[in-house]
Amino acid sequence: MSENAAYDIVQAARSQSKIDSYTLINGVFSDFHELHGDRLHGDDSALIGGVGRLNGRPVTILATNKGRDMAEGQATHFGCVSPDGYRKAIRLMKQSTKFNRPIVALINTPGAYPGVEAEYGGQGEAIARSIQTGLGQPVPYLSLIFGEAGSGGALALATGDEVWILEKSTYSVVSPEGYASILWRDGKLADQAAAKMKLTPSELLAAGFVDRVLPEVTTPETLSALTTQLDLKITALAKLPVAELMAARRQRYRQF
Amino acid sequence: MPAKFNGLDKSTLAKWMDKIPSDLYVTCPYCKQSVYHQKLGPFQECPHCGYGFRLGAAARLKIVTDKFEAFDAELAVDPALVDDQYAEKLTKAKQHSGLPESVVTGMATIDSLQVAIGVMDSNFMMGSLGSATGEKLTRLFEEATRRRLPVVLYTASGGARMQEGLHSLMQMAKVTQAVTAHGEAGLCYLVVLTDPTTGGVTASFAMEADITLAEPHALIGFTGRRVIESTLHIKPPADFQRAETLLANGFVDDIVARSAQKATIVSLLKLSQGGA
Ligand SMILES: [Zn+2]
Numbered sequence: 380m381s382e383n384a385a386y387d388i389v390q391a392a393r394s395q396s397k398i399d400s401y402t403l404i405n406g407v408f409s410d411f412h413e414l415h416g417d418r419l420h421g422d423d424s425a426l427i428g429g430v431g432r433l434n435g436r437p438v439t440i441l442a443t444n445k446g447r448d449m450a451e452g453q454a455t456h457f458g459c460v461s462p463d464g465y466r467k468a469i470r471l472m473k474q475s476t477k478f479n480r481p482i483v484a485l486i487n488t489p490g491a492y493p494g495v496e497a498e499y500g501g502q503g504e505a506i507a508r509s510i511q512t513g514l515g516q517p518v519p520y521l522s523l524i525f526g527e528a529g530s531g532g533a534l535a536l537a538t539g540d541e542v543w544i545l546e547k548s549t550y551s552v553v554s555p556e557g558y559a560s561i562l563w564r565d566g567k568l569a570d571q572a573a574a575k576m577k578l579t580p581s582e583l584l585a586a587g588f589v590d591r592v593l594p595e596v597t598t599p600e601t602l603s604a605l606t607t608q609l610d611l612k613i614t615a616l617a618k619l620p621v622a623e624l625m626a627a628r629r630q631r632y633r634q635f
Numbered sequence: 636m637p638a639k640f641n642g643l644d645k646s647t648l649a650k651w652m653d654k655i656p657s658d659l660y661v662t663c664p665y666c667k668q669s670v671y672h673q674k675l676g677p678f679q680e681c682p683h684c685g686y687g688f689r690l691g692a693a694a695r696l697k698i699v700t701d702k703f704e705a706f707d708a709e710l711a712v713d714p715a716l717v718d719d720q721y722a723e724k725l726t727k728a729k730q731h732s733g734l735p736e737s738v739v740t741g742m743a744t745i746d747s748l749q750v751a752i753g754v755m756d757s758n759f760m761m762g763s764l765g766s767a768t769g770e771k772l773t774r775l776f777e778e779a780t781r782r783r784l785p786v787v788l789y790t791a792s793g794g795a796r797m798q799e800g801l802h803s804l805m806q807m808a809k810v811t812q813a814v815t816a817h818g819e820a821g822l823c824y825l826v827v828l829t830d831p832t833t834g835g836v837t838a839s840f841a842m843e844a845d846i847t848l849a850e851p852h853a854l855i856g857f858t859g860r861r862v863i864e865s866t867l868h869i870k871p872p873a874d875f876q877r878a879e880t881l882l883a884n885g886f887v888d889d890i891v892a893r894s895a896q897k898a899t900i901v902s903l904l905k906l907s908q909g910g911a
Contacts, residue, residue, distance in 0.1 A: 491838075493858040495871045501886045503837030503857035511811050511843055530795070531807060531838040531857070538808050552795050552804045552835075557862075561797050562720070576800055588801050629812055633773070635766065635805035 406602035417466035426464030462505035487526030519616035732758035751779035761793035769806025776813035794834015807839035821910020849878035
């Protein structure tokens with residue numbers, strides 16, 4: 380992959396023209412009710428949680444949220460989730476098992492919020508428990524990356540039975556800027572880093588990190604096509620005996 | 636009983652022993668006081684503040700276990716994931732640590748109690764979580780589940796291994812599900828967080844134990860100080876990621892000095908044997 384091609388995708392994944400989380404949620408699901416708070420400490424707007432219907436079927440919806448404008452962006456730390464957000468996700472994941480609701484996680488985050496308060500609140504513990512809780516719920520679980528997916532902060536919501544990605548999106552252990560500054564001591568080499576990091580959808584698919592690459596979602600037609608795809612997959616997963624569903628999920632992550 | 640290191644020859648052991656600082660005086664990285672080296676004693680603890688100086692895996696096993704038998708001693712990263720720059724780093728890490736990877740795993744007895752044990756070594760690429768690190772830890776938990784043994788894990792890590800990209804990130808999920816299965820079998824997982832435990836290790840198996848101990852003043856956190864400083868242009872408080880702060884905020888069960896760890900671990904594990 381040429382440097383520019385990979386870096387073009389990095390920039391497209393971060394672009395302002397990317398679909399925002401609420402438009403995506405309301406375009407794919409009906410009857411959406413947002414459910415706030417982690418019941419422990421607070422409510423992080425960087426992580427939207429709620430319930431709704433996917434082609435009629437009740438589902439739990441989790442989505443990172445970059446915000447639709449500057450004010451929302453500041454409130455959501457531009458999609459960087461804090462411990463309260465991960466703990467809201469954990470609470471709703473557990474609830475999904477009680478009501479046998481499949482989980483759909485929508486991911487567009489540069490990473491977990493790098494703040495002092497987040498550290499005091501146990502950012503590492505919150506991410507660890509989110510990974511563990513997601514892997515452990517005996518209901519169908521799909522993760523869709525629709526922008527950038529960075530580091531453990533993204534993995535917290537990306538432990539589904541399958542992980543899908545929109546074609547102008549990325550998934551990486553660190554941002555290209557971070558990679559370049561850590562390994563090459565020059566954050567300005569982000570374009571070269573992007574080319575090397577195998578973070579584009581086709582490379583991720585080839586390596587087995589994602590299971591499906593989907594076209595960008597921009598119009599009512601493309602939203603409806605995404606709904607159909609998600610519904611077909613969730614329906615198929617819901618038909619599996621729970622033991623089979625869980626064994627396949629374990630195998631998916633054991634192979635790496 | 637002398638320590639038994641399976642699969643490690645005398646010269647490797649000697650190399651490890653050389654790692655113990657030979658300077659007459661050392662400066663404590665925490666309290667900055669100068670300490671006559673011999674005053675550190677067998678546990679390598681600062682006599683002024685109790686900070687535990689960083690230990691290699693072999694030295695650690697020597698003070699914690701009575702008998703040790705390694706698993707997967709030769710397991711190393713898949714060459715397909717290694718480019719020239721990474722290969723060079725790996726070679727240096729092997730020379731520096733005397734180890735093929737950033738964790739040593741195996742079976743041990745501690746005061747006649749059988750445990751599965753893992754010790755991460757910050758001398759190997761800052762204890763970073765590579766795919767071989769994750770595989771060794773996963774197998775450790777799987778084997779402990781089969782043999783119905785508790786797991787004792789000493790963490791020391793700078794986080795994910797950037798050179799391996801998502802292969803590194805996936806280890807967080809892989810090890811986590813082995814931890815979960817071990818826990819569901821009613822078995823105890825005890826972690827000791829040592830200096831430093833950060834990044835992807837903190838955001839996975841370091842924070843998933845039944846019992847979470849830490850060493851005095853150990854640096855424990857998710858996001859590194861420098862990343863916070865450069866992203867937010869603020870200066871975090873001096874001790875914001877120290878063991879004592881995590882204890883105060885509810886993320887650590889107790890802080891235990893090295894000299895007391897063996898007895899504490901055995902006692903806690905014996906109190907946690909009644910699982911399913
Ligand atoms: Zn000291």
